[in-house]
Amino acid sequence: MNVLDGLEALLFVADAPTTIEALAVALGLTEGQVAQGLEVLEARLEDKGSLKLIKIAGGYQFCTKPEFAEVVAKFLKPQGHKLGRGLMEVLAIVAYRQPVTIADVDQIRGVQSDYSLRALVERRLLHEVGRKQTPGRPVLYGTTQQFLHQFKLNDLADLPKLDVEGLALSPPNLFDVGL
Amino acid sequence: MAPRRELAETNPITALGVIAPPPIHIDSPKFEGSLATLFRCVKDHKVQLLDVPLAPVCEAYFAYLINATLDDLDEAAAALTVLAYLLERKAWALLPSLEPEPETEEPMELPASSAHEYGVAIEALKMWQEERSQNFFRSPDSGPEIYELPYSLGDVKPDDLARAFSRLLAKATLHPEANTAKARRSISQQMLVVLKAINTTWRSLEDLIDQPFTREDAVYFFLALLELVRLGQVGIRMEEESVQFARAKGVTK
Numbered sequence: 001m002n003v004l005d006g007l008e009a010l011l012f013v014a015d016a017p018t019t020i021e022a023l024a025v026a027l028g029l030t031e032g033q034v035a036q037g038l039e040v041l042e043a044r045l046e047d048k049g050s051l052k053l054i055k056i057a058g059g060y061q062f063c064t065k066p067e068f069a070e071v072v073a074k075f076l077k078p079q080g081h082k083l084g085r086g087l088m089e090v091l092a093i094v095a096y097r098q099p100v101t102i103a104d105v106d107q108i109r110g111v112q113s114d115y116s117l118r119a120l121v122e123r124r125l126l127h128e129v130g131r132k133q134t135p136g137r138p139v140l141y142g143t144t145q146q147f148l149h150q151f152k153l154n155d156l157a158d159l160p161k162l163d164v165e166g167l168a169l170s171p172p173n174l175f176d177v178g179l
Numbered sequence: 180m181a182p183r184r185e186l187a188e189t190n191p192i193t194a195l196g197v198i199a200p201p202p203i204h205i206d207s208p209k210f211e212g213s214l215a216t217l218f219r220c221v222k223d224h225k226v227q228l229l230d231v232p233l234a235p236v237c238e239a240y241f242a243y244l245i246n247a248t249l250d251d252l253d254e255a256a257a258a259l260t261v262l263a264y265l266l267e268r269k270a271w272a273l274l275p276s277l278e279p280e281p282e283t284e285e286p287m288e289l290p291a292s293s294a295h296e297y298g299v300a301i302e303a304l305k306m307w308q309e310e311r312s313q314n315f316f317r318s319p320d321s322g323p324e325i326y327e328l329p330y331s332l333g334d335v336k337p338d339d340l341a342r343a344f345s346r347l348l349a350k351a352t353l354h355p356e357a358n359t360a361k362a363r364r365s366i367s368q369q370m371l372v373v374l375k376a377i378n379t380t381w382r383s384l385e386d387l388i389d390q391p392f393t394r395e396d397a398v399y400f401f402l403a404l405l406e407l408v409r410l411g412q413v414g415i416r417m418e419e420e421s422v423q424f425a426r427a428k429g430v431t432k
Contacts, residue, residue, distance in 0.1 A: 014317075015316075015317045015318035016318060052314075054314070061316060062316070062317070063314040063315060063316050064314060064315045065314075066310075066313035066314065069312075069313040069314070069315070072315045073315075076315065078312075082308060082312070083304075083308065085301075088301050088304055088305060089297065089301055091304065092297040092300040092301045092304060093297055095300070096297065096300065101224065101225075102224045103223060103224035103225055106224050112224075114224070114272060115271070118272075134225070135220070135225060136209075136210065136220050136225040136226040136227075137209070138224065138225055138226065138227065139227055150308070150311060151304055151307040151308060151311060152307050152310055152311040152314070153307065159300060159303070160299050160300055160303045162296060162297065162299060162300060163296070
């Protein structure tokens with residue numbers, strides 16, 4: 001079996017980002033061989049066809065090319081549910097400060113953010129990652145895989161660097177917060 | 180939770196700035212302390228109010244009103260204010276959050292520059308969100324915008340469905356004949372009922388539903404049928420002036 005064809009078949013049937021490790025196991029190849037194959041496949045799709053291969057949310061996935069967005073949108077009729085400024089602000093704060101409590105976000109924004117946080121949890125962009133070991137044991141929030149997917153990020157390190165003292169870009173380390 | 184007013188300490192904290200509420204003690208799985216402490220913790224977002232049941236707190240307040248000599252009306256008023264605040268906050272927290280973000284969520288006064296420092300990130304996220312909306316994936320729930328694969332209603336128009344439903348409602352009995360206290364079915368339960376009633380033979384709505392039926396039965400039946408059509412489980416066609424339904428798999432032409 002041709003490696004590229006095998007990769008294409010697996011990525012076609014997957015409905016979520018697929019990791020190199022999973023592809024290597026399925027095809028019986030080394031991770032290096034799969035990574036090389038993915039590069040070739042990505043370049044091949046770049047030149048022709050309506051699909052492209054992208055690295056997203058820690059894995060690889062097929063998606064339609066932007067030039068076909070209009071025709072696909074006409075077919076699927078997506079409902080416009082883009083995030084407003086307030087939700088985006090809360091999301092950005094959590095992405096950089098995670099794990100954070102509502103109180104932390106409130107302190108940064110200067111307004112109550114519990115509504116926004118709950119809305120982002122319902123959209124599966126944020127989730128509870130534990131509880132802070134302080135009085136009241138408030139809930140700690142962090143970003144999800146869905147967050148990476150919806151913003152076309154591979155991991156949190158893709159976020160732009162901010163010149164703010166004490167900001168952490170790494171994913172939440174649950175051991176640091178006593179969970 | 181059992182309100183244990185007798186165990187409450189006299190809390191010197193003046194939760195409302197001037198007058199402290201009475202020492203009503205709250206003991207719940209997620210919070211233990213006085214009413215004043217709960218007020219301060221909620222105000223400072225240190226406690227998730229959704230985890231703290233308020234009914235026992237109200238009961239404790241009523242017990243306080245009945246038993247106390249009420250020499251200090253200010254103290255009782257402070258407790259009432261605290262309770263009102265907590266109830267309002269909890270009611271707000273329980274509101275469905277699919278509504279558009281309220282105006283009050285917008286920063287009225289941004290502190291220092293901390294929120295502004297996220298401006299670059301917010302702009303980047305907005306740009307990526309726009310870029311991402313130009314890519315479509317196999318999974319409809321991968322977002323950011325909700326969509327579903329289109330399904331065909333053939334030559335049936337929404338007006339035809341509305342007329343068929345209207346005819347069905349006209350034949351419904353006005354009052355339930357059987358037990359009015361029967362348990363209300365969910366749409367998913369009703370879908371199972373409809374699937375049992377439907378087979379490969381094309382039939383109209385009136386032929387499919389069990390007779391006699393109430394208007395409520397008709398509404399449930401129709402909604403379940405529509406959902407099954409959407410899921411591709413039930414086929415739909417026009418036969419003369421009548422809308423007919425049959426199982427989608429192996430339907431007779």
